[in-house]
Amino acid sequence: MKHENVYLNSYPDVMEMEAGLGGWFSFYNHERPHQALGYRTPAEVYRGAAAVGP
Template sequence: MIIERFWRTLKYENVYLLNYSTISKAREKIAEYIYFYNYKRPHASLNYKTPISVYMAGLEGVA
């Protein structure tokens, strides 16, 4: 269920808004968006934290 939500978000916040001129440009811009999604974009379901911050917090004390 989570991954389906990600694909919807990717399409509506990136793919449908941009007109990629080449496949390589599409790959580049989608990779940039995935970085943004995981490292910069706050998520309501994570109490407005980023996925990476939640992931890293989960690793504390594991090592």
């Protein structure tokens, strides 16, 4: 997060930082595929685990 967002953006205040990080977390969890998760997103993996649950 710090290297992909915080260090690359010069947020002028806390409100803009919260909005910017909110967008980044949404992208990270719902759009960005992760190699360690078989090129699925964390949201896809979570939904799959929830569907298989006890």
